[in-house]
Amino acid sequence: MWGSGILKGLGITFKHLWERKITEQYPEERPKLYPRFRGRLMLNPEKCIVCGMCVKSCPNNVLSFTEARLKESKKKVLTSYTIDHQYCMFCNLCVEACPTNGLYFSHDFEWAAFKREDIKTVYEPDLTGLELLALEEGEKKSAEKEAEDKLLKGVNAMIAAIKKNPARALSKVVESEEEALKLSEILGDDESKIKKLAELMVSDKEKAAKVAKAFLIKGQKKEQEG
Structure with a gap:
């Protein structure tokens, strides 16, 4: 039947016409929020x-x-x-x-x-003036500690790299792979020498190269004397 859709729609409208309104006319009508509502x-x-x-x-x-x-x-x-x-x-x-x-x-x-x-x-x-004064000192110490921790982390990583693949790690401070292999033989299992060189490789590569060269010269002299 023509117009049945309209009649059906009007029927639904009249059915809900007298029901309690649930739509809020926001923003004129402010919402009533529950106590545990999470906003910001x-x-x-x-x-x-x-x-x-x-x-x-x-x-x-x-x-x-x-x-x-x-x-x-x-x-x-x-x-x-x-x-x-x-x-x-x-x-x-x-x-x-x-x-x-x-x-x-x-x-x-x-x-x-x-x-x-x-x-x-x-x-x-x-913060109060007293706290601000103390804060400057605290930040300075915090920055120093952070720098120390970063250096220590880098040194430990370098020591691990030297022990795992000495030729590759030591090639950064010597001129050839042959010298890197020779330097690894000189260092051997001497923890103090490895640590000293690792610290310099992290903090001062130029000085590390000089120390590595000194180790090589000293090792070569020992071979000649032997």
Whole structure:
């Protein structure tokens, strides 16, 4: 029958006409959010003890922070805290992991932006003058320790390379493969010599080349004397 579709549609309309309205006229009508609604992840910097539990629990690397230590104590100080919301999946794991309840979700859900970077939140606590003075010293020590750790890591890697493939590793400080093989024979299992050369190869290649040449000359003299 012609027009049956229209009649059927009107029937459905009249059926729902007197039902309770469920559509919200947003933004004129504000939504009623549940208490546990997860909008924007927030931080209370005063409660942060810089334990790093939130960063470890986050599966998407949303959170990051920088820290320093006070001059007269071992207490850590939060210098900045970043929440990159574009990768957050609102799993609440960081909130549950925080031992001081410093992280929480607000009801703010209107935070669209033209660029993804604009929805990143960075907290920079307002430190007192005493803490700022101590912070400079703490950052200096932290930087020195980081440099020492990096050097040690490089030296250990170089020692491992020399032991595993001496010809290839030592060819960086000598002129030929033949000299590299000869130098590896001279070094042998002498840990002190290997460590000394490895440290120079990481920190000062020019000096390492001079030391390697000295080892070769000394080894050649021993052969002639023998």
